[in-house]
Amino acid sequence: GAGVSQTPSNKVTEKGKYVELRCDPISGHTALYWYRQSLGQGPEFLIYFQGTGAADDSGLPNDRFFAVRPEGSVSTLKIQRTERGDSAVYLCASSLSGESGNEQFFGPGTRLTVL
Amino acid sequence: GQSLEQPSEVTAVEGAIVQINCTYQTSGFYGLSWYQQHDGGAPTFLSYNALDGLEETGRFSSFLSRSDSYGYLLLQELQMKDSASYFCAVRGTGGFKTIFGAGTRLFVKA
Numbered sequence: 001g002a003g004v005s006q007t008p009s010n011k012v013t014e015k016g017k018y019v020e021l022r023c024d025p026i027s028g029h030t031a032l033y034w035y036r037q038s039l040g041q042g043p044e045f046l047i048y049f050q051g052t053g054a055a056d057d058s059g060l061p062n063d064r065f066f067a068v069r070p071e072g073s074v075s076t077l078k079i080q081r082t083e084r085g086d087s088a089v090y091l092c093a094s095s096l097s098g099e100s101g102n103e104q105f106f107g108p109g110t111r112l113t114v115l
Numbered sequence: 116g117q118s119l120e121q122p123s124e125v126t127a128v129e130g131a132i133v134q135i136n137c138t139y140q141t142s143g144f145y146g147l148s149w150y151q152q153h154d155g156g157a158p159t160f161l162s163y164n165a166l167d168g169l170e171e172t173g174r175f176s177s178f179l180s181r182s183d184s185y186g187y188l189l190l191q192e193l194q195m196k197d198s199a200s201y202f203c204a205v206r207g208t209g210g211f212k213t214i215f216g217a218g219t220r221l222f223v224k225a
Contacts, residue, residue: 004157033213042202042215043158056211091157100145100206101165104213106157 002026004107006092012113013082021077021110025094032075033095033104034067036088043091049075050098082114117141117207119216126222127193135188135201135219143208147179147186152218153199161188161201190221198223 005024013019025032030051035043045059049069060066064082069075079086089111093104119139127133137147146165150158164170164179164186176189190197200218207214 031211035215040217042204042218043213045212045214048211050211058210058212093158098211101148101163103160103163104158106159108157 004092004094004105006090006107006110008110009108010111010113012115014115015082015084017082017114019079019082019112021079021090021112023075023077023092023094023107025073025075025092026105027073029094029096029105030072031095031098031102031104032069033093034075034077035091035093037091037109038088046077048098055098079112082112084114087112087114117205117212117214119203119205119214121201121203121216121219123217124220124222126224128224129193129195131193132189132191133193133221135190135203135221137186137188137203137216139184139186139203139205141184141205141207141214144181145206145208147177148204148213149175149177149188150202150204150215151199152202158202193223195223195225197221 032049034046037043048056051072064080067077089109091109093106095102121137148163149161152158162177174191179186202218204215
C-alpha cells in the first residue's frame, strides 16, 4: 500500500516569506508527527496529532510555526516569516496510534531552504 | 529534560558484528526504539524494547536495561547495505514527544 507522502519534496523560499508543507499519512493511521532534521542530527520533534487535535505541540520552536489536521488525515505545517535558521528537512510520520513503541512510518521529507 | 547519547561513528567489516550503544536520561520512560536512515532517505523503524532484555529480529537485535538507562542495537553478519545512520529514540511519560539521539553513522567496509 501507499506510504506516507510529503509535498513538495523541495522548497526554496526567501527570508520573511510564508510556506506550507503538506503530509499525507498512511490511511487509517490516527497518529501523525512532524519533525525537522538538520544535517548530522536526529529528527527533532515538533508536534503530534491524535486525530484532528494537536495533542502535543511542545516541540514547536516559536509562534511562527503552526500545524493543522482538520479532517484527521492530511496535515499541513505552516511557517510564517521564514528565517534562514528554519532551513532543514521537515519529516512527517504516522502510526496506527500514539502508543509508545508503535512503529512510526516516515515520509521522504520536504527539504526547505530559506535564502 | 530528556537526552540520549550514542557514538557518532562506528566502522566495521563486512560479515562482522557491531554494537551501537545508547544511554538516555528521561523523566519517565515508556521504551527505547531504534531507527535506520540511509543517506537521503527516511528513517525506518527497526525495533522497540519496552522491557529489559533482548529482542531479536533477524540479523538485528536490541537490548534494554532500564536500571542502567542503557540500550544497544546489535547488528550481525554485517552487509554493505547496513551502512547508514542509526538512531535511538525514547518517549517519556510526560506527553507524546519522541526524542531522537543524534545518530550513529555506521560504515561497513569490504
